[in-house]
Amino acid sequence: MGNTVGGGSIRIFAKKSSDRAVREGLPECFPRLWRFCLSLTGRRDAADDLAQMTCARAIEKAQHFEPGTHLDRWLFVMARRLWLNELRRDSIRGSAGFVSADEIEISDNSAPMETNIFARQVLSELNRLPEAQRVAALLVFVEGCKYAEAAEILEIPIGTVMSRISAARVTLARRVAQATGTNE
Amino acid sequence: MTDRNVFSDQDLSCYLDGETSGPMSEAIDRALATDPALRQRLAELKAGEEAFAAAMVAAAQAAPAMPEIAQSLPVPANRPLRAGLAGVAVGAVAAIGLAWNLWQTPEADWHDVVANYQSLYVTETLAQVDLSPAAQKADLDRLSKGLGIDLTVLPQVAGLSFKRAQQLGYRGKPLAQLTFLTADGGPVALCIIETGSETSDAINAAVLSGLDTYSWTDNGFGVLLVGPKGQKGLENAAEMFRSALKDAAV
Numbered sequence: 001m002g003n004t005v006g007g008g009s010i011r012i013f014a015k016k017s018s019d020r021a022v023r024e025g026l027p028e029c030f031p032r033l034w035r036f037c038l039s040l041t042g043r044r045d046a047a048d049d050l051a052q053m054t055c056a057r058a059i060e061k062a063q064h065f066e067p068g069t070h071l072d073r074w075l076f077v078m079a080r081r082l083w084l085n086e087l088r089r090d091s092i093r094g095s096a097g098f099v100s101a102d103e104i105e106i107s108d109n110s111a112p113m114e115t116n117i118f119a120r121q122v123l124s125e126l127n128r129l130p131e132a133q134r135v136a137a138l139l140v141f142v143e144g145c146k147y148a149e150a151a152e153i154l155e156i157p158i159g160t161v162m163s164r165i166s167a168a169r170v171t172l173a174r175r176v177a178q179a180t181g182t183n184e
Numbered sequence: 185m186t187d188r189n190v191f192s193d194q195d196l197s198c199y200l201d202g203e204t205s206g207p208m209s210e211a212i213d214r215a216l217a218t219d220p221a222l223r224q225r226l227a228e229l230k231a232g233e234e235a236f237a238a239a240m241v242a243a244a245q246a247a248p249a250m251p252e253i254a255q256s257l258p259v260p261a262n263r264p265l266r267a268g269l270a271g272v273a274v275g276a277v278a279a280i281g282l283a284w285n286l287w288q289t290p291e292a293d294w295h296d297v298v299a300n301y302q303s304l305y306v307t308e309t310l311a312q313v314d315l316s317p318a319a320q321k322a323d324l325d326r327l328s329k330g331l332g333i334d335l336t337v338l339p340q341v342a343g344l345s346f347k348r349a350q351q352l353g354y355r356g357k358p359l360a361q362l363t364f365l366t367a368d369g370g371p372v373a374l375c376i377i378e379t380g381s382e383t384s385d386a387i388n389a390a391v392l393s394g395l396d397t398y399s400w401t402d403n404g405f406g407v408l409l410v411g412p413k414g415q416k417g418l419e420n421a422a423e424m425f426r427s428a429l430k431d432a433a434v
Contacts, residue, residue, distance in 0.1 A: 156389045157418070166198070
């Protein structure tokens with residue numbers, strides 16, 4: 001298996017086309033990437049940061065993307081790893097200690113009206129579930145992933161996806177039943 | 185009224201996602217035709233999901249505009265990504281990454297090493313191992329003494345046949361390795377080492393070296409159950425092992 005001149009130029013071509021695929025695909029994927037980040041973080045500001053950081057990392061690592069495969073899933077895996085390995089602990093520490101309750105209060109009051117409505121409706125729906133369940137629920141209920149695909153993205157066993165999805169459904173069903181007064 | 189509990193919530197959840205096996209799916213179809221309580225339960229599970237999905241559709245619509253970094257950088261890829269916003273982001277990642285390294289627990293290390301080692305196991309590694317119950321017991325006793333945790337309390341788990349217990353070592357500390365074969369010949373290992381780490385609330389599931397792993401810590405002992413990817417029943421086995429080992433420290 002000798003090195004050939006042709007092999008080298010194919011690599012350069014592949015690198016360029018990977019790079020283009022990522023750059024051209026990102027805008028279309030971005031709203032769903034951001035939503036995925038929101039489901040990981042449970043917070044809007046942290047989702048903004050994580051989505052932005054994922055875009056930067058995606059462009060940096062674009063040569064590893066295989067054109068023709070799912071860019072959205074590639075981004076989800078990247079966002080999840082960034083969150084788990086580099087941001088999560090910092091973000092949790094920030095929300096628990098470094099930012100005082102007063103500051104949170106002020107920033108919430110100064111947010112535009114639609115932000116507050118968004119926060120109330122979407123975030124409260126999202127935060128009904130623990131982090132691990134809501135990410136699995138987003139992938140299966142909303143992104144339409146099969147269990148095997150969700151397991152691949154989240155890097156967990158399929159059986160775990162199955163139990164998280166089931167637990168999420170039971171919790172969500174209970175809330176709906178409570179809200180509509182159709183309790184058993 | 186028919187007993188709707190023949191099907192678990194997980195059965196119904198899989199059914200809604202089209203992830204049930206043929207016979208189970210047909211059984212649920214048949215039951216739905218005659219069981220209004222089951223239809224009601226299925227509708228409740230579906231309704232919860234729909235409320236969640238509606239909120240998530242709204243979330244994507246409320247997403248902010250894509251940050252500049254992704255659009256503004258020129259296509260020639262050789263320019264290093266160290267300027268402007270991207271530079272800030274990359275810098276932040278590096279700083280947080282450093283903090284992460286300082287903080288990272290030894291758990292991650294030994295989990296990786298064990299999973300990596302386990303990935304070399306094949307059916308044949310264990311198929312010929314055929315120790316008498318007395319010999320197995322003697323091994324477990326010896327290991328328990330060395331490790332300071334009574335391994336003889338471990339229950340038989342359906343679908344896992346116990347092959348042998350060995351002492352391995354990790355960074356100068358004894359590491360107990362109990363190996364099993366699944367009914368279809370998949371190699372499974374239960375590994376235990378004293379880490380001194382805090383007790384974990386939940387069993388943590390992860391895929392390492394292409395294998396399914398379940399890990400937890402109780403009484404300063406770290407435990408990792410590792411088996412073939414997609415192996416059914418492993419999570420259940422992890423729960424049984426955990427509850428047996430909980431009070432086994434001596």
